[in-house]
Amino acid sequence: MTLSTIKVTDTNLVSTTTAESLRLRDILKSLPREVFAKNRQKAWTTVVINVLMVGLGYWGLAIAPWYLTPLLWIFTGTALTGFFVIGHDCGHRSFANRRWVNDLVGHIFMLPLIYPFHSWRILHNYHHAHTNKLEEDNAWQPFQPEFYDSMPKAGQWGYRLMRGRFWWLASIIHWSMMHFDWTKFQGKERQKVKLSALVVLGFASVAFPLLIATTGVWGFVKFWLLPWLVYHFWMSTFTLVHHTAPEIPFTPATQWNEAQAQLFGTVHCDYPRWVEFLCHDINVHIPHHISTAIPSYNLRLAHSAIKEKWGDSIRETRFSWSLMKQITDECHLYDSEDYYKSFNEYHAGSKN
Template structure:
């Protein structure tokens, strides 16, 4: 298997991955880690999952009702931040749907996935599938799908627009990613089938989500035409942008840190790659956005619902030892540190790290 071939791994049983010739590098196996976790953690409770969905919905509706009732400019900044944050929480519920950890019912996962994703302009199936590729290839420089590093030569070949989007405007990059994909990957849209992100059997799923996404765009256009741009700006555009910032910030910080290794070729395999992520502490936001910062256990076992991730993490820490990464540093400090120091990795090497910032000349 070449290093540029996307790995298609059965995430329910990653041991079926045969892409590695060095499965014994870690001092523990996938089964060792799984055995440490209480079996109840792997079973979603559909009523508990639905409770999070309805609670998030109620909070969002309440915020809109309050903003419409007060219609006061002093309240709008509060409304914007709170609603954008709840859009992100909504996204995390749909994220569980995409992994099948919301429930064991495919139709219910798809229904709730669309109800949580389409209102915030995320094409559910397109995102679900590209995100699956990310999980199947985490930590692989050549085939990962989310916030993988560019190499030194790729960095030197990027024009100023590419560098600006990737390194300066990265908190607003998500909408562009939906249409263009990430740097150093073949261009592929999340809205159309027939590209290397999707299989032929997934065409109807992609088209379904794209049609619903388009309907949402039409609805927003109607709102703007009927009530004016200021109405749309106040009640949708700003909260949406806050959501985009949350999405880019959290996903970037999941996989960007100076001491996180990245792998090539035979030096990569699923478990080792899955450990190339880091848990973060978002303080008061941990519960609001459903502990999405508890990310290491999630990458190893996507079938664990978000409300079991803390229990699972506590269980696997003794097994993982030094291979478990966590940061309690303030989030914005971590972001600005990584933004300045995590620019590119060497062109060669089976296990590589971001080069020191002193070696980077923008």
């Protein structure tokens, strides 16, 4: 890891030079055709490697001395994040050509995470359709000051935690509050979401008692809960960094530009190589927002093409504590002029 940011560009400059003329289809035409090609061998090799890595993690947890357990929790939880990324490709139909294969594999790989596949798929695709659009995007949208002020004190306290040093818990809140209530979905989508929710709840109702019966409560904590929390740490971190920086605006619908939001409002972040390997390059994220049809194993090739054409304008950074400190210190509430206002700035201004 490093404490330096690789590149930050001026959003206002990008806005004035590209917003009116740039279209998403123009960006798509600039990418090599091969980045959209599904490769069955690569896809299933990814599956095999990921299963082996998760198996290795659990094997280590079963036999390793106690002092290695924290490292194995980190390894296993990160490998389980790779399970989610496979389900992620399935949700975008970029894993296989047949829809039923995507749905089946997506359900299987999200099962250990107790994550309903269809609810996540639908909500996540909505995020792609409304990336960084104010009052529409469902991923890390900053609260507007008026809404924040209208919240009860407990709600404000919780929001401050999730936007601050406890950002790593936000994915759990999102998972529990948005993905199990099928009544929030309409038509055929409701039945699919209901199916996914019942599948994972049924799995949990069998797997958890069996795990506790065979390994005890500590076994449940050791083999499932702690790796699951590591997975949510990465989910919270990845999704926060993907579209959050002091220079990246959330834009009202009347001003929103699809191409600009996807190309310049998405962040490429370099993580340690072992994280990139276990999580299938999901943080090579700009091409994924240009087209969700690009499989994870083609993201780096697509990014190279994007960087060759827009390298001076795209955002690239490196995962570090200083990066997370900047985001969690500054990116709190929506501000129409400066994009973000910190809690300290907002409360100081309220007193004046």
